[in-house]
Amino acid sequence: MNSRKQPVIFCDFDGTITLSDNIVAIMKHFRPEGYEPIMERILSHDLSIREGVGRMFALLPSSMKQEITDFVLGQAGIRAGFGDFLSELRGRGIPFYVTSGGIDFFVLPLLAPFDIPKEHIYCNGADFSGDKIKITWPYPCDVHCQTDCGMCKTTVMRRFPASRYERILIGDSLTDFEGAKLADHVYSRARLTEKCLELGVKYTPFETFHDIQEDLIQAGRR
Template sequence: MSEDEPAFEGRRREAQERAILRAARAGALVLFCDFDGTFSRRDVGGSLAREYLPELRAVLQERYQRGELSAWEYALELFGDFDFDAERLNAFLGNIELDPGAHRLVEWCRMRRVAFQILSDGFDFNLDRLQAIHSVKFSYSANHLSFEGGRWKIRPGGRNAECGCGTGMCKRGVIAKYRVDHPEAYCIHVGDGRVSDFCGAEAADLVFAKGSLASALRAQGIPFEAFENLHDVRSVLERTLQRGSGRRPLGSRASGDFQR
């Protein structure tokens, strides 16, 4: 964003708000949400690796930093054949908490007819289990985890050779496919990670970011809305829709919404 051009920035935000309201009226709003560190407080894979595979993780992180491994190759080296059976994993997942605004965001999307989908570079087994633990339901795209003799067998959920992310589940790819199937869609992406969320953020119409994703977007001059937890995301979107319902004039600058 060009901070020396506030008038341009104001117009961009007003256009953004009009596009959101138009999509909302057409039932074409979709919210893609990262899981680890965004919908959940902690990163499941990162926490597992720090606790149970600290030495291997340190070696692989160095190799990743040197560019010797893609993000998926890193995951495969780290978790392929991981000796950690379903029972132990279930016990570990019992300690994974969701973001304080997670339940209400899902409920808000249902009430407001906003499609909601988790996009995760983590694993389907964990997402299924965490939905049951926390009594929440969502559709998702993620990598695959099964067990063989108590050891992990993992497969990518959607690699994309055309994207630089190198992950097993390219979020740009999912959003691009969604647009083909829903040409009117206005795509919102919520995330926290530079590696797995950046391409999804680039592909989206509106981005909510924190953590290393926020730093990476700022460095590239890509506009985004900062957030701390999912209550913030819901509040900004709800106020935008309320302004569109005529309670406050569209383009009002008094709200403080859509400020970085």
């Protein structure tokens, strides 16, 4: 690590902290009528993430909030080593931020056991006051991003100037790739690794948070 700069970590949630993508799991389990063509359009980049996710959740009644929450809490496993990794970061004084395209009503309960400050968790919101679930977008793209992310990870990262911070990204999917291009170091798995390889972005592969913890310890000794 660069001793002249303050390390700061930005970590994806779905498929990174958790073992699978919870939005995909919700849609495949509850199967609201009309979700499949919307999901296909998101994957083919015909729809932005913000627009597509908003449309899919609008197919679900607000009355299902507890049922959906219980389903996610019951099936979303936490990746091995996450708690130990957070303890290591706290011991070293390294700030940790969750940058998630997930929704607060399942992200916050899943993270509750880990005592991460709420102001360090960036994710989308949900409004259950109407008949259908309405997704809210408190962290939109800034002027430097035109991809209509919903929760814009690069906008969050730009709040920490490269001149002062060593920006470390942890992720697994294409939604993390723009952030990977801004980061000083990338820990990747799955689709993010494929994209980094394809476009020549340096990365360190991981499967568990113990892998990342060990690499950070080794980097600190060098």
